[in-house]
Amino acid sequence: MKKRLFTPGPISVPEDVLLEMAKPIIHHRTPEFLQIAQQAVEGLKYFFQTKNDVFIIAGSGTAAMEASVVNLLSPGDKALVISGGKFGERFVELIKTYNCEPVVIESGWGNPVDLRLIEDTLNNQPEIKAVFATLVETSTGTSYDIKGIGEIVSRKPETVFVVDGISGLGAVECRTDQWNIDALVSGSQKALSLPPGISFISISEKAWTKINNSKMPRYYLNLKKYKKAMEKFDFPFTMAVGLVVGLRKSLENIKQEGIENLWQIHRRRALAVKNAMASIGLNLFSKSPSDAVTAIVLPEGIDGEKFCSDMRKDFGMSVAGGQDKLKGKVIRISHFGYQDEFDTIAVIAGIELMLNKYGYKVEPGTGVREAMKVLFSI
Numbered sequence: 001m002k003k004r005l006f007t008p009g010p011i012s013v014p015e016d017v018l019l020e021m022a023k024p025i026i027h028h029r030t031p032e033f034l035q036i037a038q039q040a041v042e043g044l045k046y047f048f049q050t051k052n053d054v055f056i057i058a059g060s061g062t063a064a065m066e067a068s069v070v071n072l073l074s075p076g077d078k079a080l081v082i083s084g085g086k087f088g089e090r091f092v093e094l095i096k097t098y099n100c101e102p103v104v105i106e107s108g109w110g111n112p113v114d115l116r117l118i119e120d121t122l123n124n125q126p127e128i129k130a131v132f133a134t135l136v137e138t139s140t141g142t143s144y145d146i147k148g149i150g151e152i153v154s155r156k157p158e159t160v161f162v163v164d165g166i167s168g169l170g171a172v173e174c175r176t177d178q179w180n181i182d183a184l185v186s187g188s189q190k191a192l193s194l195p196p197g198i199s200f201i202s203i204s205e206k207a208w209t210k211i212n213n214s215k216m217p218r219y220y221l222n223l224k225k226y227k228k229a230m231e232k233f234d235f236p237f238t239m240a241v242g243l244v245v246g247l248r249k250s251l252e253n254i255k256q257e258g259i260e261n262l263w264q265i266h267r268r269r270a271l272a273v274k275n276a277m278a279s280i281g282l283n284l285f286s287k288s289p290s291d292a293v294t295a296i297v298l299p300e301g302i303d304g305e306k307f308c309s310d311m312r313k314d315f316g317m318s319v320a321g322g323q324d325k326l327k328g329k330v331i332r333i334s335h336f337g338y339q340d341e342f343d344t345i346a347v348i349a350g351i352e353l354m355l356n357k358y359g360y361k362v363e364p365g366t367g368v369r370e371a372m373k374v375l376f377s378i
């Protein structure tokens with residue numbers, strides 16, 4: 001059976017990237033590797049839409065999230081977190097772990113955030129040193145107004161704006177410099193179409209001032225070490241050589257496609273799934289659905305966990321279940337990674353078949369038809 005990954009990371013990796021990574025491993029302190037790293041970092045700047053420094057960290061996305069906290073804050077600092085799901089909550093946990101004080105604006109799972117609340121909080125508590133937000137909250141499939149938040153934070157010269165773009169970057173519009181993002185975090189196993197294992201962080205001039213003055217203890221994630229090494233396109237510690245080789249290839253593909261086209265492709269896939277689900281009577285969980293991940297509410301009485309494991313067993317399709325309070329209630333489909341229009345059709349067909357198996361009667365092809373209209377403009 002053919003295996004298809006629709007999980008919001010890890011995702012399927014394109015053959016040309018897999019073949020690059022299958023080449024013999026080279027040493028990480030050689031001119032050959034440093035040139036690959038240089039090209040990868042230049043590609044990342046395009047991917048991030050930034051002229052700022054971008055660093056590669058060997059570690060999953062959470063490592064880069066942790067890097068933002070330990071470099072930009074000092075113990076005791078107050079930081080505002082906009083949280084509406086599992087990964088917003090992760091920022092809160094990280095901030096507490098390092099003895100800083102989170103001030104949380106809870107948007108509610110699946111809801112967008114009220115920008116006036118952010119502005120009022122920053123006006124009332126000028127001691128807030130950083131604002132943390134998420135581009136796409138993977139647990140709910142929700143997009144946040146990062147541009148709007150960035151505008152507000154940019155008016156505060158002492159406050160930096162940190163964004164978790166792990167799920168969204170490359171799938172939805174995000175312009176680091178234009179949107180005043182001081183630190184943008186991302187990971188390899190999402191829209192970059194790579195295996196998991198490396199993460200990224202961009203740092204603005206404003207953020208460097210914070211880093212240089214920070215009193216937080218840190219070692220592996222000390223970005224000053226990364227900056228020094230990056231002068232020669234080197235890394236302070238042994239880099240994940242194979243993944244960086246794959247990264248260079250993947251970024252080359254993205255550059256060729258064009259980042260705006262990539263956003264458009266994801267928009268079309270997400271719309272196809274949304275219309276397909278509406279046609280069979282299923283709702284999306286999010287009130288501000290993203291083009292990166294779609295969370296679909298299952299009909300009452302269907303166990304999401306079992307639904308996902310049967311999708312895998314019966315059709316070879318991996319979709320994700322719900323997390324925490326959404327466990328068993330939703331399924332989540334990613335639109336990033338090595339997928340094409342026919343994969344989107346396949347997952348919709350799989351969902352229709354599985355719903356019928358569970359007694360929720362759907363005329364086969366109803367959702368597929370709606371999706372085809374979007375995907376193929378028919």
Ligand code: PMP
Nearest residue numbers: 060061062087136138166167187
């Ligand atoms: N933030 C978001 C938005 C994510 O989707 C994820 C991973 N699903 C993470 C953070 C954590 O990344 P990782 O699992 O790579 O550490």
